[in-house]
Amino acid sequence: MPDTQALVNDFLNKLKKRKIEGSQATAKQTAELLRSVISQTRVPYTNQAAALIQSVKAVGEGLIAANPVELAVGNVVRRVLHIIREEDLSLTTAAMAGLNLSAVSDDEDDVDGDNQPVLSAAAIAAASRSTLRPPSLQTLLEDVPDSAAVPHTSSSGGDSEGKSKSADKSSRSRKLKHDVIEAVNELIQDINTCHEQIAEQAVEHIHQNEVILTLGSSRTVLEFLCAAKEKKRSFRVFVAEGAPRYQGHLLAKELVTRGLQTTLITDSAIFAMISRVNMVIVGAHAVMANGGVIAPVGLNMVALAAQKHAVPFVVLAGSHKLCPLYPHHPEVLLNELRSPSELLDFGEFSDCLDFGSGIGAPLLHVVNPTFDYVPPKLVSLFITDTGGHNPSYIAEIYQLFVMSLRGEDMKFKSEIMKTNCIAGGNLVKS
């Protein structure tokens, strides 16, 4: 599959060079890439789900490594893996139902002709035990990875495994891939429409004559505010400009063209203005499993100001931003330090950066982090495409609405995280 490889490399490159910005765009492109990977993967007769999972994992690991700060990539990879498992599960269940049927009417169900399997009752029981187990917290917490469960059914039913697979090889092989691609399409659709779904809830949160504060620019926030405006709510928006990238300027412009009463303020004026604000509504880069938020730089300050004046701090996040990981050392490990040239003009300061004279070490150090970590206790409410949630339930929301977490997928990402944590731990020690 040379063309997929090229696609993957291209995307890897873009991620590495930081040429894709915004979680939504990244999530969408990741999903599309994985879709083409799946469609190009040649599946064997047996164990197709495993083959698909393997190829998605191989690509996914590369993507995550290319830009570990962009958590949406990992989220989508995990979602796709989940989809494959789910589809496989439902097919197995269907097949099982078919088998049961075939046991009743042996000769009628002769679709595949010669190699009609005869399953032992034990094998069926084992298969159903492992496959039909509903996703639960117990599954999540169980340390024994059940990754082997579906493909290998059980070791006791040795020969039955092959038979059960071959039973549906022709119908299932095409069907699994087809179903998976369908489901991934749905995922892409979800990612595309997450703004609208979040925006639909706007009227429930924004009331007449309220003052809303936001910082920087987020498409989700823009859509959200505009949706409320369209429902004839009249309210005012304070936009903090969001130094050093000043995307707040763009947002203010956009809001004004949509006919919203907008006030642009500097980031440093936030504390002065917050007492007049009824609600803070911001976007996020990622929402961690503990309800903490990785958000554009400056938002922690906004959250603290909001807390001080008991102003609700509302975070809008599409479900692709929900991340089942816990933040360790977030300000360092999940951050990206961008070029200082966004803060100041190199030419003007070039004499401060002359390493030739003086002590030879720079006296001026410019730090330009991209993200802030907002701890969960400062967040009043999350609004995702599935509705509004309290931060303490984020992990459960993830379970219930996004996908049931599976041990192996968690492990998939957490290995990368582990190395990071170790590195971080060393730093603290040293």
Place this chain on the structure above:
Amino acid sequence: MGAQKKGATARVSEDPEELARNPLQAILLADSFATTFRPITLERPKVLLPLVNIPMIDYTLAWLESAGVEEVFVFCCAHSKQVIDYLESSQWSSQPNFSVATIESHNSISAGDALRLIYERNVIHGDFVLISGDTVSNMLLTQALQEHKERKKKDANAIMTMVVKQSKPSPITQQSRLGTDELFMAINPVTKQLLCYEDKAEYSKGFISLDKTLIADNPSIILHNDKQDCYIDICSQEVLSLFTDNFDYQHLRRHFVKGLLVDDIMGYKIFTHEIHSSYAARIDNFRSYDTISKDIIQRWTYPFVPDVLCGSTAIKVERQGTYRASDVTLSRSAHVGSFTFIGQGTKIGNDTKISHSVVGKGCTIGSNVTIEGSYIWNNVTIEDGCQLRNAIVCDGVIMKSGAVLQPGVILSFKVVVGHQFVVPAYSKVSLLQQPTQQDSDEELEYADSTSGTGELQSEKLNGDIAPDLSETASELGTGGVGYIWSVFEGVQDEEWRHSVAPIPTDKLVKLMLDEDEEQLTQDGNVLSASGELKADSDDNGSEDENNEDSRDDYVFFEKEVEATFLRAVHENVKVDHAVLEVNALRLSYNMASVDCAGAIFYSMMKLAVESPHSSASELLKNAAEMITKWQKLLKSFLHDIDEEIEVILKFEEMCLESAKEFAALFPQVLHLLYDKEILQEDAILRWADEKEGADESDKVFLKRSEKFIQWLKEAEEEEDDD
């Protein structure tokens, strides 16, 4: 990405066919045609030297790729095999939409030769980016390219766009933060046309000259000294053919750019594109290696920073700009300070302190080691108790316990520094012996030695190390292996300018106190040109006003007088005329006749020394002829005794400094001057009296001429007696 895309679509809509025909091409010169990185470049090409642990060429290629260049021709000359092997094994050989082709040459000795060869290959089909493989940048090319294309459409003579960036030179050292000399550019602020390009190395400090027509043609000109040349050029195809037409163009700036600016027959124009928020710089010397490394660590080159280029799982940025690979073994008590890079698999022992440094892969660093501002490449072993300050340590070096590197030291590949040996500041150490300095032209030198060094050096490395051991043991301490290169005569004083070490404070203080010393060393190179130069600048009145030091003026004045005198000698100008000319110079420089006498005498003696002679007596004969012939000129400025004494003092100074050959002949020449009645005996005796009270060292010549003075005194007494 947004801007990139927008730019690309704009271009497509503008000129779809052209774009379809010509993918953007680039010529990357993987050879600097210079010797500044010796001795390291004897063994490895400069573009493969690690810059914050990644080969320089990777930064350049990564930038070209992200800037939308689709085809790169890498021109390799020195160590071409290493470059080609590297590129083939690297990620660049298998990129979609980005092809890297190599062009190999063994006999190119300059950038000009390289471009002529590329022209012959006929591979460039449109506008191209010309860059050398040691350039780090993150600028977006789109805008510059578009400007270039639009200009080209309007005016076919606009063949080149040079990228410049603001960077203030240090007022004390007159050099940029990259260690290059102060650069003067005259730019038309409206059209951005480059009108004048002078780096200080060429012209002596104090003034530059602009052609009168420039001022007439351009309503406004801004003269910048705070622009840094990024050595990124967007060129049209004509540039290559120009190089072919003018086969004497060697250096891109010194010959090509200046040639175009001076040549008004063809009327080719060069424009500038200034970048503000993005970064671009070229590694030209060790100082810029240091500066750019620090810029990278401080992330000015984002996204071309180590953690992004290598993948963030391999390298993590921590607080205070510390970069660390994932599998570093760090002792609990070791202290890794700010702005430091630690590469993969490196082990660091107890109580070791590292700050502002780069440590490569697989290094072993012992306990109690101090490393400050140093660049340690891969697989280096540093034993306990070593100290390194502002040094570059190449691959495979072993430093035995207690060894010390003073600031500015360069240790080339596989050197071994002996137990407790102190390597003196600014020394360069290599396993290869220093090539004999038969050729002083830096450009030629490099190419000469590199053409065959590939095999030569490997032979040396394999065969010669063992026998060398005993021989060099003394040079680098017990058990040390390597040669300490001696510094070329005259360059010694300048070593601190281009070294990795920061400029020592005493040098800065000295520079601030007496700028004239620097002045003299600067002026040594530019004797002949200054004559015409001055006249030119007088016409245009574009003299740089900030150096009105009288001492400076005297130096120029002396040069002028010398030029006048030489012309008088060669063109047989009458003495009266020469007197007139010198007098005119005296007036224009506001000098006294004392200065004239000194300067004329200096010129005469200099000519005498320079004219061929085989022995001291012949030299004396030369001098005698000179003095006899031009005594009238000299005499016309010797009105009183003070002036005569000045001549003696001048002569003494010459004997000490520029014309040491005369030192032995001092009494004879003095006698000669007395005989010719240029000097009166009173002057000589007064000089002797004055010197009587001077330091012992000052009295060398007095002692030598003791006999003569004695004789004079006696003669005088006799006269008195009579």
